Amino acid sequence: MEIRLRYFGQLQEATGKSEEVLKEAFDTIGSLRNFLIQRYPQLKNRNFKIAQDNKIDMDSSPLNGSLIDLLPPFSGG
Amino acid sequence: MEIRLRYFGQLQEATGKSEEVLKEAFDTIGSLRNFLIQRYPQLKNRNFKIAQDNKIDMDSSPLNGSLIDLLPPFSGG
Amino acid sequence: MEHKIKNIFVEGAIAPSKIAESIGHHQSKTEIGAHNIFLGQVRADEIGGKKVNAIEYTAQTEIANQVCHEIREAAFSKYDLSCMHIYHSLGVVKTGEICFFVFVSSPHRGPVFDSLSEIVNEIKDKLPIFGKELFEDQSHQWKVNQ
């Protein structure tokens, strides 16, 4: 299964991408996070939340969504 | 010294007057209050504040103003 | 901070367009980050089977403006506020119309939230303003604040 990854806000600048498609499989959200930090060392000390299929989820949750969003700290208002 | 008395809100209805001039002398605000309650028995169980010369004052204060306002409970807003 | 005593009273209802105008005047004050606005609207309360149609407001305006000035100055010295605007209707205001407008602004949201309810409560408690609730059948009763 492919997953579509979208980067928001400052994470677009950090990775130089707004989105990409991954063909790798990940058992949990946390393992995707580790994969991404290895691929983009600039993400290492960043604080970001991960959502799958439009729901923010914990690192311990199984990754079974097809749309993954990387969300830096919120600053609305 | 004359004093000018103004009645506000429901006190106009209670006394049937919006204002009047008194020629009597009163030592304190409280003695004016007692005088008015005798004159207008409808004021007896009413809760009202008294201001002299545009300042709300206590019953124990000497009455030395020339403009006296009788103010029923406030209900702005 | 020292401010002049302002007249808070306006004749009749406060139009939404007046509120918009007041908001618009703050666009040049670029140190402001947060506005908080309270609006009092006349309710069609039903009392003993009769419906309120309007409230007619009267006031001892000299005292009301003076006391409001003191409330304003106290709020400016207690909270980090950039601006404060207060208006109250006199005369008849129909149900659904706005009779009371308090507007505070600050660089940050904390001070506007902390100050607004305090200012509104003080104004309702301390200003000699008198509301006469007018019913559909031409009868009336005197409004009581809770």
Added chain:
Amino acid sequence: MEHKIKNIFVEGAIAPSKIAESIGHHQSKTEIGAHNIFLGQVRADEIGGKKVNAIEYTAQTEIANQVCHEIREAAFSKYDLSCMHIYHSLGVVKTGEICFFVFVSSPHRGPVFDSLSEIVNEIKDKLPIFGKELFEDQSHQWKVNQ
């Protein structure tokens, strides 16, 4: 109470006339006695000698609207509110312009004061909205909420 998920986002700044329009729509709701409005305005902060000219907002709008819906429903069940309206800008909003509008109404003032700051704080904390502060010299930094 059950409500549909609404889209809170509008393109660009929120005009004062839009706020007036929203206030005016409540004149027919004669059970309302109190409105409370929060407005967020873009500040011309000076950071390291450079002045903010505008904020550019982006968001994960699907999640933001869903989370906002949950905040809204929670507030309706916790407080006696008649209406609630929430809008947030996307795209560029210049300093002095309004980017955030939260409007609550109730028969009495207690519930509007109690609920508004809570709703505003929750929205700022929980909605995936991202502000990019644009400086005069075309450089930028990412906004951090305190």
